[in-house]
Amino acid sequence: MATTYSFDQLFSFSKNIFLKIGCSDTDxxxxxxxxxxxxxxxxxxxxxxxxxxYVRLWExxxxxxxxxxxxxxxxxxxxxxxxxxxxxxVVAPFAMQVAIDKAKNVGTxxxxxxxxxxFGIAGKHAMMALENDMIGIAMTNASPLVAxxxxxxxxxxxxxxxxxxxxxxxPAFVADFATTTAANGKLELLQRKHLDTPTGWVQxxxxxxxxxxxxLKNGGALLPLGGDREHGSHKGYGLGAIVDIFSAILxxxxxxxxxxxxxxxxxxxxxxxxxxxxxFLGAMRIDAFRPAEDFKAHMDKWINGFRSAKTIxxxxxxxxxxxxxxxxxxxxxxxxxxxxxxxxxxxRKLADxxxxxxxx
Amino acid sequence: MATTYSFDQLFSFSKNIFLKIGCSDTDxxxxxxxxxxxxxxxxxxxxxxxxxxYVRLWExxxxxxxxxxxxxxxxxxxxxxxxxxxxxxVVAPFAMQVAIDKAKNVGTxxxxxxxxxxFGIAGKHAMMALENDMIGIAMTNASPLVAxxxxxxxxxxxxxxxxxxxxxxxPAFVADFATTTAANGKLELLQRKHLDTPTGWVQxxxxxxxxxxxxLKNGGALLPLGGDREHGSHKGYGLGAIVDIFSAILxxxxxxxxxxxxxxxxxxxxxxxxxxxxxFLGAMRIDAFRPAEDFKAHMDKWINGFRSAKTIxxxxxxxxxxxxxxxxxxxxxxxxxxxxxxxxxxxRKLADxxxxxxxx
Numbered sequence: 001m002a003t004t005y006s007f008d009q010l011f012s013f014s015k016n017i018f019l020k021i022g023c024s025d026t027d028x029x030x031x032x033x034x035x036x037x038x039x040x041x042x043x044x045x046x047x048x049x050x051x052x053x054y055v056r057l058w059e060x061x062x063x064x065x066x067x068x069x070x071x072x073x074x075x076x077x078x079x080x081x082x083x084x085x086x087x088x089x090v091v092a093p094f095a096m097q098v099a100i101d102k103a104k105n106v107g108t109x110x111x112x113x114x115x116x117x118x119f120g121i122a123g124k125h126a127m128m129a130l131e132n133d134m135i136g137i138a139m140t141n142a143s144p145l146v147a148x149x150x151x152x153x154x155x156x157x158x159x160x161x162x163x164x165x166x167x168x169x170x171p172a173f174v175a176d177f178a179t180t181t182a183a184n185g186k187l188e189l190l191q192r193k194h195l196d197t198p199t200g201w202v203q204x205x206x207x208x209x210x211x212x213x214x215x216l217k218n219g220g221a222l223l224p225l226g227g228d229r230e231h232g233s234h235k236g237y238g239l240g241a242i243v244d245i246f247s248a249i250l251x252x253x254x255x256x257x258x259x260x261x262x263x264x265x266x267x268x269x270x271x272x273x274x275x276x277x278x279x280f281l282g283a284m285r286i287d288a289f290r291p292a293e294d295f296k297a298h299m300d301k302w303i304n305g306f307r308s309a310k311t312i313x314x315x316x317x318x319x320x321x322x323x324x325x326x327x328x329x330x331x332x333x334x335x336x337x338x339x340x341x342x343x344x345x346x347x348r349k350l351a352d353x354x355x356x357x358x359x360x
Numbered sequence: 361m362a363t364t365y366s367f368d369q370l371f372s373f374s375k376n377i378f379l380k381i382g383c384s385d386t387d388x389x390x391x392x393x394x395x396x397x398x399x400x401x402x403x404x405x406x407x408x409x410x411x412x413x414y415v416r417l418w419e420x421x422x423x424x425x426x427x428x429x430x431x432x433x434x435x436x437x438x439x440x441x442x443x444x445x446x447x448x449x450v451v452a453p454f455a456m457q458v459a460i461d462k463a464k465n466v467g468t469x470x471x472x473x474x475x476x477x478x479f480g481i482a483g484k485h486a487m488m489a490l491e492n493d494m495i496g497i498a499m500t501n502a503s504p505l506v507a508x509x510x511x512x513x514x515x516x517x518x519x520x521x522x523x524x525x526x527x528x529x530x531p532a533f534v535a536d537f538a539t540t541t542a543a544n545g546k547l548e549l550l551q552r553k554h555l556d557t558p559t560g561w562v563q564x565x566x567x568x569x570x571x572x573x574x575x576l577k578n579g580g581a582l583l584p585l586g587g588d589r590e591h592g593s594h595k596g597y598g599l600g601a602i603v604d605i606f607s608a609i610l611x612x613x614x615x616x617x618x619x620x621x622x623x624x625x626x627x628x629x630x631x632x633x634x635x636x637x638x639x640f641l642g643a644m645r646i647d648a649f650r651p652a653e654d655f656k657a658h659m660d661k662w663i664n665g666f667r668s669a670k671t672i673x674x675x676x677x678x679x680x681x682x683x684x685x686x687x688x689x690x691x692x693x694x695x696x697x698x699x700x701x702x703x704x705x706x707x708r709k710l711a712d713x714x715x716x717x718x719x720x
Contacts, residue, residue: 075467077437078648106466107435112649135606148666150675155666163602173605175598181591198590207672225585225592230558231541232585238535238681239599241666242523245533246495249658250649256665273661288438289472289610298609301633305616306508306515306601312567315510321598 002338009359010036010048010337013347017051018087020354021058022065027090034089037124039337042328045185046121049343052350054087054118056264063087063117069094076106080251081113085276088119088140092279096128096138099283103134107288112251115275118142118262122162123176123325129164129283130172133292136164137282141247141254143261146180147221148237149229152207154221155256158183159243164322166286168296170303174322179240180222187213187222200227246280253278362698369719370396370408370697373707377411378447380714381418382425387450394449397484399697402688405545406481408699412706414447414478415713416624423447423477429454436466440611441473445636448479448500452639456488456498459643463494467648472611475635478502478622482522483536483685489524489643490532493652496524497642499603501613503621506540507581508597509589512567514581515616518543519603524682526646528656530663534682539600540582547573547582560587606640613638 011032018028035054039047057063067086071079079098083091095111102109119125122138129136142157160183162176177183182201190197190213197211204210205219209228216222225236248255254274261268286292309318339347351358371392378388395414399407417423427446431439439458443451455471462469479485482498489496502517520543522536537543542561550557550573557571564570565579569588576582585596608615614634621628646652669678699707711718 073650075645075648076465078467078644080649105436107438108468108470110468110644148669148678150671151666151669151678152672153669155669155678163598165602165605173601175595175602177592177595177598179595181586200591203672225595226541227591231560231587231591232537234679234681235535235537235539235585238523238537241533241681242525242535245525245659245662249655249662250644250646252650252654255658256662273658284438284470284610285435286610288435289440290433290612294612295609298615298633299605302605302609302616306511309508309511309513309515311510312512312563318508318511318515319594321594321601 002340003344004336004338005359006336007036007040007333010039013359014048014051016356017055017350017354018065020356021055023087023090024066030093031087031089034093034120034124038121040329040332041121041123041325042332043121043185043325045183045188048339048347052346053262053264055350057117060264062260062264067091071098077102077108077110079109079111081111083113083116083276085115085117088117088277088279091116092119092125092138092281093128095279096125096136096281096283099281100129100132100134103283103285103288104132108284109282111281112246113279113281114248114251114253116253116277116279118277119279121176122160123164123174125281126162126164126176127172127174130166132283133166133286135166135284135286138162138279139243139247140279141244141259141277143259144257145184145216145222146224146240147203147207148224148241149233152205153257156224156237156240156244157259158222159240161239161243165299166292166296167299167303168293170300171326172322173299173303173320174325176322176325179225179236179243181225181227181236182222184222187216200231243280248274248278250280251278362700363704364696364698365719366696367396367400367693370399373719374408374411376716377415377710377714378425380716381415383447383450384426390453391447391449394453394480394484398481400689400692401481401483401685402692403481403545403685405543405548408707409703412710413622413624414449415710417477417622420624422620422624427451431458437462437468437470439469439471441471443473443476443636445475445477448477448637448639451476452479452485452498452641453488455639456485456496456641456643459641460489460492460494463643463645463648464492468644469642471641472606473639473641474608474611474613476613476637476639478637479639481536482520483524483534485641486522486524486536487532487534490526492643493526493646495526495644495646498522498639499607500639501604501607501615501619501637503619504617505544505576505582506584506600507563507567508584508601509593512565513617516584516597516600516604517619518582519600521599521603525659526652526656527659527663528653530660531686532682533659533663533680534685536682536685539585539596539603541585541587541596542582544582547576560591603640608634608638610640611638
């Protein structure tokens with residue numbers, strides 16, 4: 001059912017597609033790298049399976065393949081970046097580099113981005129900070145699928161937060177998660193298998209609890225992390241709201257119910273208060289606080305303490321955020337990335353669309 | 361069963377107690393203000409009910425009432441503050457002011473604090489940023505009561521995060537929440553009423569699910585926001601971990617299982633890797649991103665959009681983070697703060713201990 005391709009094969013193909021829609025060679029490589037980091041890390045819903053979706057956004061003129069990405073306002077530690085409708089896959093690395101450069105100068109850098117599009121996985125952008133001995137932070141808003149606590153209406157996206165923190169001999173700590181109980185990709189997996197969701201993932205159109213993995217198609221909503229008020233959903237709602245405000249109200253992007261949808265066939269919200277979708281990127285230089293070597297030694301101690309903790313029965317170990325994704329990346333770099341038949345079919349159609357050959 | 365006192369009465373009494381343990385007049389007022397903001401905002405577990413606890417920490421020399429709080433390292437946008445074992449109620453406002461001053465200069469300010477003690481409610485410190493047209497962020501680690509996903513051991517505190525965001529004609533957005541499903545104070549309420557907890561709040565000593573509000577006394581643990589893996593507890597665990605690392609590993613405070621307990625009668629963890637407990641404070645100047653008036657107008661639109669959303673049956677409105685606490689504060693400033701008999705009894709004992717008169 002699944003066919004396996006090497007990273008290099010998928011990279012070449014994706015890069016070619018980005019070139020075909022008009023990206024520069026540099027941008028096409030950056031976009032392919034951003035996109036495929038999701039496949040490598042096992043977050044299949046955000047990887048090459050979305051390549052067709054990005055192309056469709058370009059077809060309806062919602063993605064500008066040759067954007068003039070620019071800093072429109074700045075201070076020594078902050079900037080607002082206008083993505084000029086570029087691929088978020090390219091705009092986010094640009095903005096993260098601005099944050100890193102500011103952190104080099106004044107200790108930290110914080111960049112809010114408007115007029116962008118979906119940026120792939122947040123963790124990839126946050127991890128850019130690691131090689132500079134910095135902590136990286138990345139978040140983005142997204143189109144409204146989530147009902148805040150007590151709401152029937154969908155007002156927030158799954159609004160992920162990623163934080164990457166360097167360690168010494170241990171691998172880096174990389175948390176990367178939607179601020180909902182479960183991301184939409186997990187619902188899609190259950191739909192394919194005709195399985196119910198656990199409690200607390202979705203609600204019906206009327207706002208009643210549900211375990212139907214197809215509930216969103218019926219007008220229902222995803223739920224904030226926590227699920228319901230009794231289990232702390234107001235906290236997940238608060239987190240999603242903070243991501244929305246930092247990403248879009250600081251920058252001038254669209255927020256809340258006005259964030260453009262990823263599928264190009266869906267109509268745009270009317271009377272939008274901003275431009276495109278918004279991101280927020282941050283970088284903090286470790287030695288702006290204490291010597292990096294000291295920090296890293298303590299991170300190693302922290303990581304080892306947690307990883308070696310006594311587990312509940314049936315569990316092998318306590319995971320450090322980023323462990324599963326890093327292990328998956330090592331496997332997939334070696335053994336390749338398995339793609340579902342339906343994804344391969346979509347990619348073949350893309351190859352036809354641009355008269356290029358598919359992966360041989 | 362409860363007696364009601366005015367804010368002024370409780371402020372005078374608390375300030376007198378802080379003076380009696382040796383605080384300066386300025387520090388005693390700051391400490392009383394930090395402490396009582398919890399009572400005003402309805403977070404009774406973190407307010408004057410803890411005054412005796414702070415005094416006991418002073419009695420065992422864990423609180424230094426006349427600390428030399430200092431900046432030990434800094435860059436234009438960052439600092440590490442050594443709290444010199446001072447009351448967190450005083451150290452945190454000092455550190456937040458440093459963050460605000462840096463934000464005035466370079467757009468943002470970020471301060472990690474070591475060698476401190478419990479700082480009351482996070483929201484109070486974050487809100488210091490509001491009057492400067494800044495976004496305020498406050499977090500702190502705390503002694504280990506929380507088992508990470510798959511762990512039997514308690515390795516994290518309830519590690520709260522607060523984010524305060526200015527609005528225009530609407531009241532500010534103020535999220536302030538523990539990174540657990542429920543804070544310990546809510547367990548104590550259920551214990552007093554002999555009620556069970558909802559699912560996902562606590563686990564037994566062996567790591568099995570439980571609804572016993574007394575589970576912590578049996579060696580059990582609080583659970584990260586999400587409750588279990590299926591409901592996203594790895595996200596709550598990741599958030600609590602980020603708070604721990606930003607607050608303590610950036611600064612040189614104790615982290616994870618080594619964070620000192622609040623009750624003075626509990627023994628200190630051995631082989632501590634740092635000093636005291638840690639906090640992390642941040643301030644971002646709104647106009648470091650865009651004109652404050654533009655930002656505030658969009659915040660008003662955001663807030664109104666959410667507050668007027670259609671609700672699930674039986675709920676009056678969608679709440680904006682900070683709404684319940686602000687409404688409580690307005691009531692209690694006018695009608696006073698009700699204190700339980702047991703709390704009043706403790707305060708009377710404190711008055712006796714320092715030979716001062718209790719509130720007349």
